[in-house]
Amino acid sequence: MKSGTVKLVTNDHHGTEHILNIPLPGELLGFDGFSNEKYNCSAIALETLSFCQLPTKKIDELFKNISILTKELFRQSSEKTNTDKEYIVLNKTPAEESLAHFLISLSDRLKRRGFSVSKFTLSLTHQEIGNHFGLALETVSRLLTTFQQKNLILVKGKQIEIKDIAWLRAVFTDTESKLI
Numbered sequence: 001m002k003s004g005t006v007k008l009v010t011n012d013h014h015g016t017e018h019i020l021n022i023p024l025p026g027e028l029l030g031f032d033g034f035s036n037e038k039y040n041c042s043a044i045a046l047e048t049l050s051f052c053q054l055p056t057k058k059i060d061e062l063f064k065n066i067s068i069l070t071k072e073l074f075r076q077s078s079e080k081t082n083t084d085k086e087y088i089v090l091n092k093t094p095a096e097e098s099l100a101h102f103l104i105s106l107s108d109r110l111k112r113r114g115f116s117v118s119k120f121t122l123s124l125t126h127q128e129i130g131n132h133f134g135l136a137l138e139t140v141s142r143l144l145t146t147f148q149q150k151n152l153i154l155v156k157g158k159q160i161e162i163k164d165i166a167w168l169r170a171v172f173t174d175t176e177s178k179l180i
Contacts, residue, residue, distance in 0.1 A: 001025050004049020005123045010041045019132040022046075022124065024106075026113040028076055030054075046123035098133045099143045100171040103153065107162055118162045 001023060008021045008029065020041055023029045033039040054062055054069075063070045093101075111117040124132070126140040147153045152168065154161040162168065 001027060001029065002050040002052065004051075005046045005121075006043045006049060007046055007124065007128065008041045008043055017131065019124075019128060022106075022132075024109050024113060025115075027109075028072060031073065031076075047121075095133070095135050095139050096143055096146075097171050098135065099129070099140065099147070100168040102129065102133065103160070103162060104165060104168045107165060118165065120160055121158050122160045123158060 003025050005025075006023055006029065007019050008023065009017050009019055011017055023043075029043055030039070032041060063073075106120060106122070107117045110120055122129075126144070127137045129135070130137050130140045144153070144155055148155050152162070152164045154163060
């Protein structure tokens with residue numbers, strides 16, 4: 001993707017939507033279809049976006065001629081493994097730590113792509129954030145309000161400003177070390 005944000009979703013057998021990931025500008029998506037030539041999730045635009053389409057019939061040629069594409073695919077595959085590990089840990093943590101991790105994860109990913117680490121647009125609704133972590137809408141709203149009251153973040157509509165990233169990192173790091 002060049003710009004914008006999407007959510008990658010899948011539905012369970014009851015039709016309930018589950019958010020798998022939120023790709024950001026500069027990240028690749030659609031590679032889940034390579035393993036069995038079938039896409040296992042859908043990408044839903046959260047805002048206006050632009051992207052480059054890579055023709056699958058020419059993918060071998062693209063990988064040979066654009067070495068950065070191959071490096072990016074490997075980097076994202078590695079990052080996905082690390083993210084999967086973090087989500088396993090998050091399933092065993094209180095909601096506060098899950099939300100702190102979500103915010104620092106977005107910040108870190110944006111930093112790697114040259115964007116601001118402390119100010120960004122959060123295109124997901126509180127309900128979607130809750131869906132992503134198995135939290136109730138009310139819990140997400142309450143925690144965002146609490147974080148704001150503690151002057152850790154500033155929320156203005158969809159704009160988030162992280163005011164104390166060290167505290168957010170400490171919350172998740174302390175929890176992760178206790179669980180592993």
